[in-house]
Amino acid sequence: MEGEENKKFAEYFIGKSYLSFLNDKEVYIFNITFEPGCRNNWHIHHGAGQILICTGGKGWYQEQGKEARLLKSGEIVYIPPEVKHWHGAVIDEGFAHLSLALPAENSSNEWCEPVTDEEYEKLNYKK
Amino acid sequence: MEGEENKKFAEYFIGKSYLSFLNDKEVYIFNITFEPGCRNNWHIHHGAGQILICTGGKGWYQEQGKEARLLKSGEIVYIPPEVKHWHGAVIDEGFAHLSLALPAENSSNEWCEPVTDEEYEKLNYKK
Numbered sequence: 686m687e688g689e690e691n692k693k694f695a696e697y698f699i700g701k702s703y704l705s706f707l708n709d710k711e712v713y714i715f716n717i718t719f720e721p722g723c724r725n726n727w728h729i730h731h732g733a734g735q736i737l738i739c740t741g742g743k744g745w746y747q748e749q750g751k752e753a754r755l756l757k758s759g760e761i762v763y764i765p766p767e768v769k770h771w772h773g774a775v776i777d778e779g780f781a782h783l784s785l786a787l788p789a790e791n792s793s794n795e796w797c798e799p800v801t802d803e804e805y806e807k808l809n810y811k812k
Numbered sequence: 813m814e815g816e817e818n819k820k821f822a823e824y825f826i827g828k829s830y831l832s833f834l835n836d837k838e839v840y841i842f843n844i845t846f847e848p849g850c851r852n853n854w855h856i857h858h859g860a861g862q863i864l865i866c867t868g869g870k871g872w873y874q875e876q877g878k879e880a881r882l883l884k885s886g887e888i889v890y891i892p893p894e895v896k897h898w899h900g901a902v903i904d905e906g907f908a909h910l911s912l913a914l915p916a917e918n919s920s921n922e923w924c925e926p927v928t929d930e931e932y933e934k935l936n937y938k939k
Contacts (some may be wrong), residue, residue: 708890710892714888736835736837761835
């Protein structure tokens with residue numbers, strides 16, 4: 686696993702993840718690695734969006750009211766500001782993505798409810 | 813090779829490269845793949861920098877007046893604006909990197925002289 690255990694945001698994740706900070710010049714870049722089954726809570730980026738670059742394993746990205754999208758290495762996701770969403774690994778394989786964000790004034794993250802085991806498992810067992 | 817042959821900028825490259833455009837929201841993201849021995853000319857980004865995320869193979873990054881840096885997958889390079897530099901593959905292996913740039917007003921690229929075979933080969937045969 687790359688980086689240190691993600692304790693700072695652990696309360697907003699189900700399962701274990703790892704975080705490493707890669708760049709703070711012009712664009713913030715983090716690497717996030719999710720153990721199988723790990724996902725973050727529904728959340729919203731206010732003020733600026735986020736870009737995910739998938740670098741390993743398989744994962745999910747879902748926006749509220751839409752079908753979840755299965756992600757694999759090389760794929761890119763643009764998450765617009767103000768859109769409620771979650772991302773994480775599939776149930777039986779780890780996942781890693783880079784996370785890019787512009788340093789924007791007055792930007793913030795709003796953390797919401799977890800993705801329940803029921804909705805997560807339904808997703809994974811029909812894939 | 814990922815993407816189409818990079819004909820648009822071919823006059824500023826020695827060797828063959830491939831370009832694909834991946835994202836235009838908030839941050840421009842390209843993938844650039846270099847065949848072995850391929851490198852771009854010395855050049856300068858005016859107004860905004862560039863970030864390289866190495867995704868495969870082995871390559872070089874060099875700023876004017878400094879030692880060349882050998883790059884491999886997973887490494888990140890921040891290229892400040894106004895710094896003359898070049899990048900490309902090593903002589904015996906291909907190289908791929910993502911290239912990130914902020915959409916900045918009044919930004920431009922200044923293309924300069926090629927990296928000569930002599931300086932490029934010296935670098936490669938001492939590595």
